[in-house]
Amino acid sequence: MDLPKASGFKILMFPWLAHGHISPFLELSKRLLSIKNFHIYICSTAINILSIESFIKSNNLGDSMEAVELKLEPSVHLPPHYHTTKNLPPHLFRELLKAFQTTRSSFSDILATLKPDLIIYDTLQPWAPKLAASRGIPAVHFFVDGAASRSNDIHSNFPELLLNDFEKTSLGEEVKFLHNDMFEEGVMMSDFNIELSSEVVLFKTSWSLEGKYINYVSNSFNKKILPTGPLVKYQDSSSQDDNSEILEWLNKKDHHSTVYISFGSELVLSEEEVEAIAKGLELCEVNFIWVLRTKAIEEKLPLGFLERVKGRGIVTGWAPQAKILQHSEIGAFVSHCGWSSVTESVYFGVPIIGMPMRMTMVAGANMLVARGVCVRIPRKENEGYKGEDIAMVMRDVMFGDGGERLRCRAQELSEKMKMEEVEEMEVVANQLWKICLENQP
Structure with missing residues (x-):
């Protein structure tokens, strides 16, 4: 059963504050809107909203997509122009990550105001699906990295993915601080996000590129993994927005x-x-x-x-x-x-x-x-x-x-990849619509 096109569902997108995360969420939104009658909100800090609104305007999505401001708690160490990873001094990255965790209250207010039918959340806010669940809102995790990298986190048996000892040590140092304040002891960040995801998990990848790794992650978590396709923004050679x-x-x-x-x-x-x-x-x-x-x-x-x-x-x-x-x-x-x-x-x-x-x-x-x-x-x-x-x-x-x-x-x-991407996105759009539909009172 499908709803009449006039009765669309509301999706709230919640990416991490980096361009490399916001951009895939925007491209996912654009493609979903070409298939289903969703109304999409994307929340981020004020410094990021300028580029988000530019994307909405340039793609003529003003009637079906809106930016919503996410507020970080004031900090002398992290003024508003540093509420993004772009041009952020490296020594302030951890400060931004910690500050991001203070947005729970702001995000909760956004949920209360918008009352979305679904949220799609990123990697660094595992509390987001918990807040959504407390309001009876389903939440789907969108992993903007590849399935191979996720397979490696599960101690896979794919020899081609194995890291050497130096790489393992360096990787451990990179991700160690992520677990200090956000995750339960002994729980991997991405494990938590996948387990909290409603019915499916979205991966920014393609079957032809990472099919066996998609299946491995799916079997490891007993969770349906849906590739969104690569979400590459095609630029027509005749457009003038270039050098x-x-x-x-x-x-x-x-x-x-x-x-x-x-x-x-x-x-x-x-x-x-x-x-x-x-x-x-x-x-x-x-x-x-x-x-x-x-x-x-x-x-x-x-x-x-x-x-x-x-x-x-x-x-x-x-x-x-x-x-x-x-x-x-x-x-x-x-x-x-x-x-x-x-x-x-x-x-x-x-x-x-x-x-x-x-x-x-x-x-x-x-x-x-x-x-x-x-x-x-x-x-x-x-x-x-x-x-x-x-x-x-x-x-x-x-x-x-x-x-x-x-x-x-x-x-x-x-x-x-080009042959698959339209069908992959149709599967994603239909599945998200189904989740929204099944959650109706």
Whole structure:
């Protein structure tokens, strides 16, 4: 049984305060609205609402989607412009995470005011589904990372995902502080979120990319896992919201001759990492577009670097990533292996040169290596990446036979992901509608 289209359900989206989380929630919302007559609210802090409202306006969703302000408790250490991970000094990340836990009262007020039929919640607020349950509202967890990384948390037997001892230690240090204030002793963060989810759990992935890992997580928790598809924002080549100079420069290069380098919208590279990448690019002599997020690019780079690579490289603070990855002149993507970046790369048929900067990204990178679409740059224990190793891997991928195999495999997966994504989203939309319908009095 289905409700008449005029009688839609209200969904409250509740992502973590990072662009890499908010963006998938927005794209999920847009696609759900193209299928079902939901009315969607997305709550975040005031500093994030500007970009959320821009998304709503640019996609003509004003009649069916609204932003709702989430209030953090005032803090002298964390003024309002730091109520987001964008441009947040690294030493304040834990402060923001702790402050986020103080939004329970604000979120409870939002629930009381909006009375949504369903909430869709992120990883770092396991109290959200509990608050929803106390009001009789079903809650579904949306995991914006891949199923392979989640499989690795369950002590899986997939040898391709296993971390070495150094990686295990580093990963343990990264996630240890997450459990201090938010989770019960001995309970894994993502275990808690999956167990609290109503009927299903959503994963930002595709069957063709991670089918066996989706099934493994599903069987481990006896919970239905639904992939949403990669939720890649397609950018038409005719649109003007880009840096046309970069694309004009790229148009003059040879087929598959250029490397795209980017480390996400929020990660800031250290001086040593910048120097290593610059050295690798000089040694390899490949064409490149490097997105370097800093206010003073020339000061951040080695002395004379821009002059030495003139004509074959561009270093910029921003670039239209989707348009670049769709471009036939791009032969590989050097990435930190953030999940949204690498799924976008595979979706457009571009192989990945992996430089995981955080240990939480390693399992996903290893999975992509096993799928034949990624090569990881080696990294020794207690050492950073070396320019010589970066050059060696880039040279092999861009100029060697192995690179062509990577590109063929990436293209195969790209075609499968594109074929599946419409059906995957229809399944998600119908399941969420069913949950709302069954919870009606």
